[in-house]
Amino acid sequence: MLVFDQVGYYYRRGQEVVKKVSFTIEKGEFVSIVGGNGSGKSTLAKLMNGLQLAKQGSVVFDKQTASDPDQARNIRKAIGLVFQNPEDQFITTNVTDEIVFGLENIRVPADEIAARVRSALQAVGLERYADAAPHELSGGQKQRAAVAAVIAMRPRFIVFDEATSMLDPEGRNELMQLMQDFHKQGITIVQITHHMDEVLASRRVLLLDQSELVFDGPPDRFFREVPLETYGLEQPFAVRIGQQLGWSGEATADWKGRAASQWSTE
Ligand SMILES: Nc1ncnc2c1ncn2[C@@H]1O[C@H](COP(=O)(O)OP(=O)(O)OP(=O)(O)O)[C@@H](O)[C@H]1O
Numbered sequence: 001m002l003v004f005d006q007v008g009y010y011y012r013r014g015q016e017v018v019k020k021v022s023f024t025i026e027k028g029e030f031v032s033i034v035g036g037n038g039s040g041k042s043t044l045a046k047l048m049n050g051l052q053l054a055k056q057g058s059v060v061f062d063k064q065t066a067s068d069p070d071q072a073r074n075i076r077k078a079i080g081l082v083f084q085n086p087e088d089q090f091i092t093t094n095v096t097d098e099i100v101f102g103l104e105n106i107r108v109p110a111d112e113i114a115a116r117v118r119s120a121l122q123a124v125g126l127e128r129y130a131d132a133a134p135h136e137l138s139g140g141q142k143q144r145a146a147v148a149a150v151i152a153m154r155p156r157f158i159v160f161d162e163a164t165s166m167l168d169p170e171g172r173n174e175l176m177q178l179m180q181d182f183h184k185q186g187i188t189i190v191q192i193t194h195h196m197d198e199v200l201a202s203r204r205v206l207l208l209d210q211s212e213l214v215f216d217g218p219p220d221r222f223f224r225e226v227p228l229e230t231y232g233l234e235q236p237f238a239v240r241i242g243q244q245l246g247w248s249g250e251a252t253a254d255w256k257g258r259a260a261s262q263w264s265t266e
Helices: 041-048 071-078 096-104 112-121 137-151 169-184 219-225 236-244 249-263
Strands: 002-012 015-025 031-033 054-062 079-082 157-161 188-192 205-207 214-218
Touching: 002 041, 002 169, 002 219, 015 054, 041 137, 041 188, 054 236, 071 079, 079 137, 096 112, 096 137, 112 137, 137 169, 157 169, 169 219, 188 249, 205 219, 214 219, 236 249
Parallel strands: 031 188, 031 205, 079 157, 157 188
Antiparallel strands: 002 015, 002 054, 205 214
């Protein structure tokens, strides 16, 4: 569905920030992308939806090639991006206008817009905040408004780029729950995260290190095989607590399972 083939990218010639990265993400997957600071995760997110174009290799989504400007427009419509700071995403002065702006941009017919706004607000639980200004919202609500603007465009695929990182625990939980809900509805989810607890909600982990893809596999293998500290990553909270309390690997594994089931779709 989304195919990266030997993708390379640099902002300045000679300083590659994505090096020969290849992977395929199938429809309906829930994937985490992790890696240390500056390893190239955000650049990868922008390459996914055609915001940036590969300098080497190719990015193809459902037979649309990102290097073709017309096809890139289709990719941008199909793949939504949610960023770290919802403040950066607000362009208008209230929640409804924000959603409408995106819909007009992709030329949704005028008679369809009101219904799309309603269902997007409902999806994120912000029906009562349709007329609110961004400063009237909490951090979590702002991020949910940003998600509403993306979901209203009916994307088939959403990339969350450290979207939980500025939220308090309640806001994080709400956003993780939304990701799970969208995933259940068949939307492909990619989350970029520094929180290893959040990785447990996904089914597959891609690890970037110094611009290269160095691991691609399920979370249980990731936590078993990858020396996280080497890559500037921390063990999930439950695992750290288990270690500090001197629990056995078995007990820790059990806690990992319980932490995962918090967000599990099964
Ligand atoms: N607009 C830009 N112009 C020049 N260099 C950039 C630009 N954006 C990112 N970089 C550089 O590209 C490299 C990869 O950055 P990127 O933001 O993709 O990494 P990241 O893994 O998302 O980092 P973090 O976890 O810190 O957000 C870094 O060295 C960064 O400084």
